[in-house]
Each structure stands twice: as C-alpha cells, then as structure tokens.
Amino acid sequence: MKSYGKHALWAQFCLFLPMTAQAAELQLTSPSGIFSVYQADELLSHPQARDIVVANDGGYGQDMTYRAVPLVSLIGDANSVDDQTGLEVIALDGFVANIPVPLIIREGDEHAQAWLAIEPEDAPWPNLPGKDVSAGPFSVVWVNAAASHIRSEQWPYQVSKIGYAEFPPARWPQLALADGAPDNAKQGQTIFIDQCFACHRMNGAGITELGPNLNLPMNPVDYFKPEALVMLIRDPASVRHWPDMQMHGFTTDQLSDAEIRDVIAYLQAMAGRKAE
Ligand code: HEC
Helix, strand or coil, X not given: CEEECCCCHHHHHHHCCCCCCCCCEEEEECCCCCEEEEEHHHHHCCCCCEEEEECCCCCCCCCEEEEEEEHHHCCCXXXXXXXXXXXXEEECCCCEEEEEHHHHHCCCCCCCEEXXXXXXXXXXXXXXXXXXXXXXXXXXXXXXXXXXXXCHHHCCCCEEEEEEEECHHHHCHHHCCCCCCCHHHHHHHHHHHHHCCCCCCECCECCCCCCCCCCCCXXXXXXXXXXXXXXXXXXXXXXXXXXXXXXXXXXXXXXXXXHHHXXXXXXXXXXXXXXX
C-alpha cells in the first residue's frame, strides 16, 4: 500500500492519471483524508483476507466464493464520521453507490457484513451475466445480506475508488422535496437514492456517468405514459430493446410494485421542482 498525506500535491496528480484496463488498483480515502493505493496482490495477502461464501451475490445472481477483506478494516476510522456522511464507492463504468456507514460498521450475526472481494489474477472470476467482463478487479459483497435488507444496487462491482462523502440529500439540496410533500414521494426519494442514483443524476445532483439525468431537461413523467414508465422501471426491455442497453430491470424482490409507485411519486414531485 502507498499512502499519501492529505496535502501531497503529487497524490492529487495520481488521481487524474488515466485508468488503464489492466490496472488492478484500488484508491481509498479515509475520513481524515489519507489517500492510499492498494494493488490486488497486497489485498489478497492482507492479514485479514479470508475465503468467504456469498449467498445470492448481487452482481452474479448466484452463490459465489471469494477471497475478501472486511471492508471496515480498509476504510480508516468509519466511526469518526457524522451521520450525514456515507461511503461513496465508484466503479470503472461510472456507477456510484452511496452506502450508509452504519451498514458497514455494525457487527454481529443479526447484521450483514460488507467485504471487499478481490479477483486473483491467476484465477479470474467468470463474466457477469449478459456482460463480457467480470465483476473484478474489486467488488463490494455482503455476507448475510438479508439481515440488513441490502439492496440490489448496494453491491458495486468493478470498484476503483472508495471514499467518504456527505450523504446525497445533505450534499445536494436540489434533491429535496417541497415542505409538505406526500409521504409516498418521501419514501420514493429514499428508494431513488438507494436504487437509481447510482446510475442517474437528478436535478443536477450526483456524479454518476452511466445514465441520463432524470429531471433535466425533462423528467420521464413529462413524456412517458404512466403505465409505460412502470413497465420501463420493472423491465426496460419490455418497452424498448437494443444491444447496448445498460439499465437492467428489477425483480419484485428488488423493487416491489408499491416501491415503483413511490419512486414515480418522487419523480412526479421533482418534475415541478426543476433546478435552474
Ligand atoms: C445500473 C444502472 C442503472 C440503474 C440502477 C437504473 N438505471 Fe435507469 N437507466 C440507465 C441507463 C444507462 C439508461 C439509458 C438507457 C440504457 O442504456 O438502458 C436508463 C434509462 C432510464 C429511463 C429512460 C429515460 C429516457 O428518457 O429514455 C428511465 C425512466 C429510468 N432509467 C429510470 C430509472 C429508475 C426510476 C431507476 C431506479 C428505480 C433506475 N432507472 C435505475 C441505468 C440505470
């Protein structure tokens, strides 16, 4: 591992070096701003590395065995952050998961445990279903996921950077609903942040680069018939289909019918609150 102090100028330069396809390197920033770079080999031989079995892995949709390190042992003093701060996990394709810190630090069998799985160079993982790449070089996976209701988009794979950031509603005021917004829109906002915000910016908020902004310039409720929008969220290919489409559907376990209605209530509410 290489660590750089918060103010090391040349570490800043490293951040902007282009990522080459074969660079199995993980960039980590601690709560106090210490920036470290790990190579896959170092993580595979980390003192806390273990072989773990992950039931119903979020990326592969099946049980998987990994060499992995407990995430909490890599991310500095996670207990030192305030309750408005979350873990920001960025993937090579521009997917950005915001994971609440309590999910990562709670211990014991009654909670899920987050692990960083590392793809060994000499034993590559299989390709992801429907893709021509694996989940490597690094993937955030959960043991006992059901115990903490880990959501389908809280399994970021092809991870390249992990750091801390203010949780989205605190970081971007333009995500907020009007005072007195209906409860289903409020629930929809929470679901949106867990299940959609990793790939979609909203009203100018967010840093993901995968999918379109879902409020600017237009909100999907402005141009989709309501029933078509429900179908698109459940199963995008049932509305339109092309080889490079990237949005997957959601099973009813991943997003119930009521949750889809809540997300649409949030979109509806945001359509009237477009940022300048
Ligand atoms: C894994 C990334 C990903 C996730 C998660 C995701 N989307 Fe998408 N979505 C995309 C991408 C990329 C597109 C552009 C079309 C494509 O490539 O499939 C898209 C397209 C859309 C569209 C069509 C927009 C248009 O005008 O064509 C809507 C509506 C939409 N997503 C809503 C949602 C909602 C609501 C959620 C959360 C419940 C969500 N998406 C979750 C990646 C994602």
